[in-house]
Amino acid sequence: MTDETIDEIMGATYRALCKHGYASLRMQDIADESTKSKATLHYYYDSKHDLLCAFLEYLYDSFAERIAEPTGEDPVEELTALLDCLLTPRDENTHQQFQTAILEIKAQGPYDETFREKLTRFDRLMHDRIEGVLREGVESGHFAADVDPDGTAEFLVTILNGARSRYVAVEYPLDGTRTMLRRYVESSLLADGSGREVVAE
Amino acid sequence: MTDETIDEIMGATYRALCKHGYASLRMQDIADESTKSKATLHYYYDSKHDLLCAFLEYLYDSFAERIAEPTGEDPVEELTALLDCLLTPRDENTHQQFQTAILEIKAQGPYDETFREKLTRFDRLMHDRIEGVLREGVESGHFAADVDPDGTAEFLVTILNGARSRYVAVEYPLDGTRTMLRRYVESSLLADGSGREVVAE
Numbered sequence: 186m187t188d189e190t191i192d193e194i195m196g197a198t199y200r201a202l203c204k205h206g207y208a209s210l211r212m213q214d215i216a217d218e219s220t221k222s223k224a225t226l227h228y229y230y231d232s233k234h235d236l237l238c239a240f241l242e243y244l245y246d247s248f249a250e251r252i253a254e255p256t257g258e259d260p261v262e263e264l265t266a267l268l269d270c271l272l273t274p275r276d277e278n279t280h281q282q283f284q285t286a287i288l289e290i291k292a293q294g295p296y297d298e299t300f301r302e303k304l305t306r307f308d309r310l311m312h313d314r315i316e317g318v319l320r321e322g323v324e325s326g327h328f329a330a331d332v333d334p335d336g337t338a339e340f341l342v343t344i345l346n347g348a349r350s351r352y353v354a355v356e357y358p359l360d361g362t363r364t365m366l367r368r369y370v371e372s373s374l375l376a377d378g379s380g381r382e383v384v385a386e
Numbered sequence: 387m388t389d390e391t392i393d394e395i396m397g398a399t400y401r402a403l404c405k406h407g408y409a410s411l412r413m414q415d416i417a418d419e420s421t422k423s424k425a426t427l428h429y430y431y432d433s434k435h436d437l438l439c440a441f442l443e444y445l446y447d448s449f450a451e452r453i454a455e456p457t458g459e460d461p462v463e464e465l466t467a468l469l470d471c472l473l474t475p476r477d478e479n480t481h482q483q484f485q486t487a488i489l490e491i492k493a494q495g496p497y498d499e500t501f502r503e504k505l506t507r508f509d510r511l512m513h514d515r516i517e518g519v520l521r522e523g524v525e526s527g528h529f530a531a532d533v534d535p536d537g538t539a540e541f542l543v544t545i546l547n548g549a550r551s552r553y554v555a556v557e558y559p560l561d562g563t564r565t566m567l568r569r570y571v572e573s574s575l576l577a578d579g580s581g582r583e584v585v586a587e
Contacts, residue, residue, distance in 0.1 A: 282496070285496050292554060294554055296407070304555045336566055343548035345548065346547075346552050347544035347545055350550075350551040351509065351547050353492060353495055357540070362541070365541035368574075369574060373574050
C-alpha cells in the first residue's frame with residue numbers, strides 16, 4: 186500500500202467514526218467516505234477490527250508527532266504549552282464526535298486485548314512526555330524539588346482523560362479544565378519563590 | 387410496582403450490565419438475571435431504553451445517599467473521606483465491569499438527550515457536594531482563602547472521571563489517583579501553616 190492510500194483510508198476511517206461512532210460502524214461506512222470500495226478495504230484489512238487497529242496505530246504516530254512539538258523558553262512554559270496542546274481540539278467541527286468514538290473504544294478496553302494494548306501505548310506516551318518535562322524542570326530548579334515526576338505525570342494524564350470524558354458525557358468545556366490545570370501547576374509544581382504566574386485569565 | 391419489585395429488577399439490570407455491557411444488552415439478558423419474565427419487564431417498561439433510564443434514576447438515588455455519608459471532624463477530613471469514598475469500589479468483583487458499562491453509557495451522551503440529562507445530574511450532584519465541603523472549609527479557615535470552591539469542585543469531578551475512565555481503558559489503579567489527590571489537597575487547598583498532612587502512604 187502506498188502512503189497515499191494509507192492516508193486516504195485512515196482519513197475515511199476518521200470521518201466514518203465521527204459520523205457513525207464505533208459501535209455501529211460497518212466497513213461499508215468507511216468505504217462510503219473513501220475512494221476505495223468495500224472489497225478493496227477487505228483486500229487490505231481482514232476485518233473491521235484489523236482496520237481499526239491499524240487506525241489506532243496511525244493515530245498514535247500522528248499523536249506522537251503532535252505532542253513532541255510544544256516547546257518553551259523553560260520547562261514551565263513547555264509544560265503549559267504541552268497541556269494546552271493536549272486540551273485543544275485539532276478540528277473544532279468533529280472534535281466531540283471523534284472523542285465520543287474514542288470513549289467507546291476505551292470502553293472496549295476490558296474486552297479487547299489489542300485495543301487495550303494500543304490504548305496503553307497512548308497512555309504511556311502521554312505520561313512519558315509529561316514526566317520528561319517535569320524531570321527536566323525539577324533538575325533545573327523551575328519545579329519544586331519534592332515534585333514526583335512519575336506520580337505527577339500519572340495525575341496529569343488522569344486529568345486529561347477526565348476532561349475528555351466529561352466533555353463527551355456532559356459537555357463540560359475543556360477550557361474549564363485548562364484554567365484549573367494552570368492553577369494546579371502554579372500552586373503545586375512551581376518552585377517556591379519563583380513568583381511565576383502561569384494562569385492567564 | 388412495590389419497592390421490592392423495583393429493587394429486584396434494578397438488581398437484575400445491574401448484574402446484566404456487568405455481564406453483557408451496555409451495547410449488546412437485551413431485555414432477555416435482564417430477565418435472565420431476574421425472577422421476572424421478559425414479558426413482565428415489558429409490562430413495566432416500554433423499552434430497554436426506558437428501563438435503563440429508570441436504572442440511572444435508581445442509581446442516582448443510591449449514589450446521593452452514599453455521598454451524603456462521609457463525614458469528619460472538620461472539612462479537611464470530610465473532603466478526604468468523600469474523595470476516598472468516590473474512589474472506592476462498592477463491589478470489588480463487579481466494579482470494572484460496571485464502570486465499563488457506565489463508560490459506554492457516557493459515550494452515548496452526545497446521541498441520547500435523556501442519558502445526557504441523567505449523567506449531568508450525577509455530575510452536578512458530585513460537584514455540589516464537593517463544593518459545599520470546600521466552601522465550608524474556606525469559611526472555617528481550614529482551606530486557603532483563595533481556594534475557588536466552584537472551580538476546584540469542577541476540577542475534582544474531572545479527576546474522578548479520569549480515574550474511572552483510565553481504570554477501564556488501561557487498568558490504571560484507582561489507588562494511584564487517591565494518593566495524588568491527597569497530595570493535591572495538601573499542596574493546593576490547605577490554608578498556609580495548617581501543617582496538616584492528609585497524605586498517608
